[in-house]
Amino acid sequence: MRIVTSSQMKQIEQRADQNGLFYYDMMENAGTAAANSIMSKISPRDKRVLVYAGKGNNGGDGFVVARLLFQAGAKVKVVLVDGEPVTEDAAANFDLLHDLEIGVLDFLNDEPQLQVLLRDVDIIVDAIYGTGFHGALRKTARLAARSINGAIAAVFSLDLPSGVNSDNGESDKDAVQADFTIAFDSLKPAHLIYPAAGRCGAVECAEIGIVPQWRTDLPRTFLHITPEMVMEAIPERPVDSHKGTFGKLLNISSSLGMTGAAKLSVLGAQRVGTGLVTLAAPRSLISLHAASLTEAVFLPLIENEAGTVARTAAVQLGPKLEQSSACLIGCGLSNNDDTAAVVEFVVKNAKCPLLIDADGINALGRNIDILSEAAGPVVLTPHPAELARLLNVETEDLLAHRVKYGRAFAQKYNLTLVFKGAHTLVFAPDERVFINTTGNNGLAKGGSGDLLAGMIAGLMAQGIPPLQSAMCGVWLHGAAADRCADRLSKTAMLPSDILTDLCGLFREYNR
Numbered sequence: 001m002r003i004v005t006s007s008q009m010k011q012i013e014q015r016a017d018q019n020g021l022f023y024y025d026m027m028e029n030a031g032t033a034a035a036n037s038i039m040s041k042i043s044p045r046d047k048r049v050l051v052y053a054g055k056g057n058n059g060g061d062g063f064v065v066a067r068l069l070f071q072a073g074a075k076v077k078v079v080l081v082d083g084e085p086v087t088e089d090a091a092a093n094f095d096l097l098h099d100l101e102i103g104v105l106d107f108l109n110d111e112p113q114l115q116v117l118l119r120d121v122d123i124i125v126d127a128i129y130g131t132g133f134h135g136a137l138r139k140t141a142r143l144a145a146r147s148i149n150g151a152i153a154a155v156f157s158l159d160l161p162s163g164v165n166s167d168n169g170e171s172d173k174d175a176v177q178a179d180f181t182i183a184f185d186s187l188k189p190a191h192l193i194y195p196a197a198g199r200c201g202a203v204e205c206a207e208i209g210i211v212p213q214w215r216t217d218l219p220r221t222f223l224h225i226t227p228e229m230v231m232e233a234i235p236e237r238p239v240d241s242h243k244g245t246f247g248k249l250l251n252i253s254s255s256l257g258m259t260g261a262a263k264l265s266v267l268g269a270q271r272v273g274t275g276l277v278t279l280a281a282p283r284s285l286i287s288l289h290a291a292s293l294t295e296a297v298f299l300p301l302i303e304n305e306a307g308t309v310a311r312t313a314a315v316q317l318g319p320k321l322e323q324s325s326a327c328l329i330g331c332g333l334s335n336n337d338d339t340a341a342v343v344e345f346v347v348k349n350a351k352c353p354l355l356i357d358a359d360g361i362n363a364l365g366r367n368i369d370i371l372s373e374a375a376g377p378v379v380l381t382p383h384p385a386e387l388a389r390l391l392n393v394e395t396e397d398l399l400a401h402r403v404k405y406g407r408a409f410a411q412k413y414n415l416t417l418v419f420k421g422a423h424t425l426v427f428a429p430d431e432r433v434f435i436n437t438t439g440n441n442g443l444a445k446g447g448s449g450d451l452l453a454g455m456i457a458g459l460m461a462q463g464i465p466p467l468q469s470a471m472c473g474v475w476l477h478g479a480a481a482d483r484c485a486d487r488l489s490k491t492a493m494l495p496s497d498i499l500t501d502l503c504g505l506f507r508e509y510n511r
């Protein structure tokens with residue numbers, strides 16, 4: 001799915017206008033597409049409709065919808081939230097309403113009348129703000145959005161729910177909560193990035209007459225991860241291959257009490273096709289791991305009294321790092337002075353791609369600047385609480401501003417950041433953000449992250465570049481989890497169950 005920013009959308013519309021698809025026509029097309037979408041869901045005849053309109057072009061789209069629903073037999077009233085329209089095309093469409101029996105109310109001045117109408121409304125069209133919204137809702141629009149959210153009606157937002165930021169997915173706490181959002185021409189980042197994505201309801205993308213040439217050369221900064229992108233990055237296995245063809249992963253994980261995390265990360269790596277996985281774990285835990293991880297090999301590490309890796313284990317890891325095509329550190333590793341020293345050693349010495357997860361990330365919290373001394377490319381896979389600790393911000397603040405924090409962090413440390421959560425975001429070291437929409441809340445269980453870390457690391461071990469590995473890993477993990485939920489339910493499914501569905505996915509794509 002194509003994603004463009006608000007400034008790119010403006011550029012596209014400008015090109016369209018210069019090529020004879022005038023702004024006025026695009027507004028007519030947008031309003032028509034929205035009206036058709038509404039009418040495909042609810043028969044308009046005699047339905048009571050309120051169109052909340054702002055003063056910009058989003059409001060203009062709303063006036064077109066008002067006219068078309070009225071002509072289709074609905075009882076329509078328009079509610080002006082910020083006064084009369086200020087743009088030429090919106091004003092022209094507002095004028096067209098005067099000849100029709102469409103009442104126009106002012107949100108503040110006609111409040112008593114509006115209260116009565118709100119008691120009995122079938123459809124609300126939210127045309128207050130679209131891509132032009134910035135900052136926070138101001139007083140009147142906030143009250144208007146609250147009145148929409150308090151009504152019992154089907155809410156259709158035009159282009160975007162009013163109160164969300166088109167480009168970074170941030171949302172005012174009172175932003176309109178839509179049941180359906182009709183996006184015009186292209187998706188905007190807000191349609192896929194939380195919290196804004198959570199305000200959209202079901203999203204449809206409507207054509208407004210744009211020709212593909214008007215947008216093909218625009219840089220793609222936000223990308224939706226698709227199965228095609230994933231399968232293109234994962235090569236078919238050559239006929240004359242052997243285990244060496246598919247890489248060697250060194251997985252430094254496990255500690256007393258957290259052996260399951262290490263096990264899942266090993267299985268994740270194996271199930272994405274890694275040639276050989278070595279689990280480097282505290283030596284007293286090796287026989288336990290060996291009993292169930294039949295296909296792995298083991299590096300028994302010197303351990304401390306707590307049953308975690310000792311700092312002296314670095315001497316054992318150095319030579320092994322040289323022989324590995326990728327390294328994973330952190331799953332169930334524990335977080336103490338010894339493990340932190342081992343993490344620091346690995347960061348500074350792994351020339352191969354390195355994935356740092358879980359306790360590896362917690363260790364970085366002690367001295368994040370070691371990331372600047374990384375010997376090779378780094379991928380980080382924090383969940384929100386881990387990232388919040390690392391950045392020293394509140395989790396709530398982090399989740400409200402995912403793009404701002406994620407992008408700055410990936411750029412500052414020149415790494416790939418997998419910001420996990422609903423619609424996981426993969427931040428490239430450059431500006432790009434990859435958005436994943438597979439997965440479900442059945443993944444909200446201990447072990448999911450370990451499995452994902454293993455999968456991404458396993459792809460890296462096979463020579464797939466770190467950014468692509470991260471992108472493929474999150475998509476595969478979510479897509480397999482979606483199948484697993486169908487099979488076993490979101491409530492009962494376990495991370496280890498997902499491995500079976502991963503097999504089905506690869507089979508389907510002939511990998």
Ligand SMILES: NC(=O)C1=CN([C@@H]2O[C@H](COP(=O)(O)OP(=O)(O)OC[C@H]3O[C@@H](n4cnc5c(N)ncnc54)[C@H](OP(=O)(O)O)[C@@H]3O)[C@@H](O)[C@H]2O)[C@@H](O)CC1
Binds near residue numbers: 059061087133158
């Ligand atoms: N371009 C085209 O040809 C086409 C565009 N189309 C449609 O137009 C939409 C974009 O239209 P747009 O650029 O006019 O912006 P829009 O979302 O209506 O809002 C701008 C107004 O809101 C105001 N405002 C902003 N933030 C605010 C705040 N916090 N609190 C209060 N006010 C605030 C802002 O005022 P100001 O910034 O001056 O304060 C300005 O007056 C797009 O999403 C699509 O629906 C389609 O018809 C297809 C053709």
Ligand SMILES: [K+]
Binds near residue numbers: 058
């Ligand atoms: K809107």
